[in-house]
Amino acid sequence: MLNARPNAEQPGTYHPRTAAxxxxxxxxxxxxxxxxxLAPGYVQANLVVLPRQWAAEFLGFCALNxxxxxxxxxxxxxxxALPTLGSDIDIRSDLPRYCVWRDGRxxxxxxxxxxxxxxxxxxxxxxxxxxxxxxxTDAGVPLRHVETGVRVPMYRTNIPCxxxxxxxxxxxVSMRPLEPRQAxxxxxxxxxxxAVHGAPIHIGHPQMIGIKDVARPDYGDAVAITPDELPVFWxxxxxxxxxxxxxxxxxxxxxxxxxxxxxxLRNQDLATL
Amino acid sequence: MLNARPNAEQPGTYHPRTAAxxxxxxxxxxxxxxxxxLAPGYVQANLVVLPRQWAAEFLGFCALNxxxxxxxxxxxxxxxALPTLGSDIDIRSDLPRYCVWRDGRxxxxxxxxxxxxxxxxxxxxxxxxxxxxxxxTDAGVPLRHVETGVRVPMYRTNIPCxxxxxxxxxxxVSMRPLEPRQAxxxxxxxxxxxAVHGAPIHIGHPQMIGIKDVARPDYGDAVAITPDELPVFWxxxxxxxxxxxxxxxxxxxxxxxxxxxxxxLRNQDLATL
Numbered sequence: 118m119l120n121a122r123p124n125a126e127q128p129g130t131y132h133p134r135t136a137a138x139x140x141x142x143x144x145x146x147x148x149x150x151x152x153x154x155l156a157p158g159y160v161q162a163n164l165v166v167l168p169r170q171w172a173a174e175f176l177g178f179c180a181l182n183x184x185x186x187x188x189x190x191x192x193x194x195x196x197x198a199l200p201t202l203g204s205d206i207d208i209r210s211d212l213p214r215y216c217v218w219r220d221g222r223x224x225x226x227x228x229x230x231x232x233x234x235x236x237x238x239x240x241x242x243x244x245x246x247x248x249x250x251x252x253x254t255d256a257g258v259p260l261r262h263v264e265t266g267v268r269v270p271m272y273r274t275n276i277p278c279x280x281x282x283x284x285x286x287x288x289x290v291s292m293r294p295l296e297p298r299q300a301x302x303x304x305x306x307x308x309x310x311x312a313v314h315g316a317p318i319h320i321g322h323p324q325m326i327g328i329k330d331v332a333r334p335d336y337g338d339a340v341a342i343t344p345d346e347l348p349v350f351w352x353x354x355x356x357x358x359x360x361x362x363x364x365x366x367x368x369x370x371x372x373x374x375x376x377x378x379x380x381x382l383r384n385q386d387l388a389t390l
Numbered sequence: 391m392l393n394a395r396p397n398a399e400q401p402g403t404y405h406p407r408t409a410a411x412x413x414x415x416x417x418x419x420x421x422x423x424x425x426x427x428l429a430p431g432y433v434q435a436n437l438v439v440l441p442r443q444w445a446a447e448f449l450g451f452c453a454l455n456x457x458x459x460x461x462x463x464x465x466x467x468x469x470x471a472l473p474t475l476g477s478d479i480d481i482r483s484d485l486p487r488y489c490v491w492r493d494g495r496x497x498x499x500x501x502x503x504x505x506x507x508x509x510x511x512x513x514x515x516x517x518x519x520x521x522x523x524x525x526x527t528d529a530g531v532p533l534r535h536v537e538t539g540v541r542v543p544m545y546r547t548n549i550p551c552x553x554x555x556x557x558x559x560x561x562x563v564s565m566r567p568l569e570p571r572q573a574x575x576x577x578x579x580x581x582x583x584x585a586v587h588g589a590p591i592h593i594g595h596p597q598m599i600g601i602k603d604v605a606r607p608d609y610g611d612a613v614a615i616t617p618d619e620l621p622v623f624w625x626x627x628x629x630x631x632x633x634x635x636x637x638x639x640x641x642x643x644x645x646x647x648x649x650x651x652x653x654x655l656r657n658q659d660l661a662t663l
Contacts, residue, residue, distance in 0.1 A: 297592050297593045297594050297595055297598065298591070298592065300593060300594075301577055301589055301590055301591075301592075301593060304574055304577045304578065305577065305578075305581050305589060308578050308581075316574055316578060317574055318571070318574075319570050319571065319574075320570045320573060320574060320593070320594075320620065321570050321573075321593075321594050321620045322570055322617075322618060322620070325570065325618055344595075345595060345598055347593065347594045347595070347620075390663060
């Protein structure tokens, strides 16, 4: 159940230009939905908040699984600022919407987590595919889920993550159907962005990575694949959430789907080469 | 019909270590077969020799079609040296074997073209996939045709080349079957080598580029594709020969299949990034 935000508007109706302005709008309750397409050019990030007791193990999980979990920022325990990601960030209020996890399930969604904040909480920020999707769009590579206005389809796979402490499970991937030439171009482009999942992890044979029916994603929405296209799969930042489900983690807070932290980093600053 | 070479040995029995030594061995008739695997690390090149009257148009063809025809060297008319590609090259004798083309067909194969040399002939050297295959092998990407000891399969496609003067036709591609992860890695690796065809031009759906039966290549030998693999297609330096066939060019000389010019350039020197 969502907590009240007096100034809440429909997602997508508010388009401030800078990342700081987006964060302030979130804090004021003026942005409550997906951040897709907001503040073009700025890096957006997946959020994971965990008690300090699991911080080292989760940090290890990110280090050992950098493709799905590219760590781009981390708070000090109890501190709500993330100075390396942006000026004046308050991680308790600067995302549009949060999920509170209990025993591996989403218990509630909140616009603001100040009431749940504790001195032992640590925030982890992971790179997000919005950054490489912008690079693909700039290069003229079409994205079916964007064109059709749905969420990107995501799938649990049989690709094991490297375990770290209690954190163990399988990689989640996102899928974008592309024509062969676009797929080759997309591999080249996303290779330049290792901090936001980088190159695809699979192309063409979903069953090889444990996906039985590509028309039935485990998260997000299904999109059509034409006979001339190949399904192209990237590691996905939803992986930690699938791990929390798998291990029935007692407590965590994450961003709500699509509702990311908008940072002051530029997508182009993440590009290698 | 081959002209006699008194010292000819079986291909593959002679492995001098430097490019200059290979060329000398060719000149002496000690190497008469494929140069695949000889002088590891050195760039090998496709050869096209044409009368000067067609040089500008062929140069234009290479410039307009750099993916299949990456020009890495060119002689002055009548000159047999190629100082930018190696010390003391004599293009008339320093390849193991040549094809003489008349009216779009191979009329004869020769070990040495000195008897045919004329003051109006110009030699063009085009990058060759041996360079990127070395990079793939170094990266642990397996090559089926190498493992099974056959020539790489090549296909005529429906991809039109950009015409230049009399030179018009369709791109020839080479094919290597790869598992999806290997294919992604191969795209990354070959992207670094634009001077030797660069990234693949197609992946996964041969019929989209006019290949009716991938088991029946137009040049080279067929290789098996397992259900877990994707066929990956690269632009191929045989393209000019297909063009000569298509336009029934009155006269040309090329390298014989697999019998390249071994240059003093290093494969790694061709790598971008």
